[in-house]
Amino acid sequence: MPLDQIGQALASAYDALVAEGVPEHLAALVRQVKHSDLDSVSKCGRLALVVEDDPDVRGLAETLLEETELSVVGCDSAEEALSVLRESGGDVALVFADIRLAGQMDGIQLANAVATLWPKARLVVTSGVAPERCDEIPDRAVFIPKPWRPIDVLVEAGRAASEAPPAVA
Incomplete structure (x- = not known):
């Protein structure tokens, strides 16, 4: 049933x-x-990881993504996100990360680590300012400027939940 x-x-x-x-x-x-x-x-057993140091923005993104098929985990730093990825990386379908984060790593460094170590996770990078280091964002990452529209985030979550992960070379 x-x-x-x-x-x-x-x-x-x-x-x-x-x-x-x-x-x-x-x-x-x-x-x-x-x-x-x-x-x-x-939930489909797959995770959406929200990495944002502003608790209000993180809470908004988490609430939005809870309406999808993905389970949601929020982190306020890249280091915390990497800890979750080390434990559940195979289940992570989406990483939604701000560029500016608390901690030693920023969102671009996190996106590059995810692209290298967990290549099947869909990457979405966001920021309220144009990234100065655009060339450092992984090619397969999607950039959504702040303030992001909820529909844009939901579309990416839908893709992460339903589309086949990218092929790993």
């Missing part, structure tokens, strides 16, 4: 239980399953 049908069945069961006046502790348990476990199970 597909996961969306399981979710619909649980939602219907919950509605029926509430209508019948079931004990609140049981209704609360069903609500927890309905709203947390199924949301994470329905």
Whole structure:
């Protein structure tokens, strides 16, 4: 049975239980399953990594990407992102990184590391200023200027989730 049908069945069961006046502790348990476990199970098991040192912008990008098939992990530095990649690099479908970051590495250095070490991840680099070192951004990376439009980010996430990863030479 597909996961969306399981979710619909649980939602219907919950509605029926509430209508019948079931004990609140049981209704609360069903609500927890309905709203947390199924949301994470329905994701495709692939990750979107948001690397942004501004918590508000990172939160906005994370919230936007949570509407896709990808699970989302936020990082405030390239070093933190590399730590996630070392543990889950094979699952990372999208790296969405600002050029200016907290820490020792910037987003261009991170993009080059990802392009070299995790070549199947889709790369999106963003910045509020034109990058001075455009020639250092990997060829296969997409640059989206800030303020980015949500549709542009969602299109890249959709590509990361559905298209075959680039061939590794």
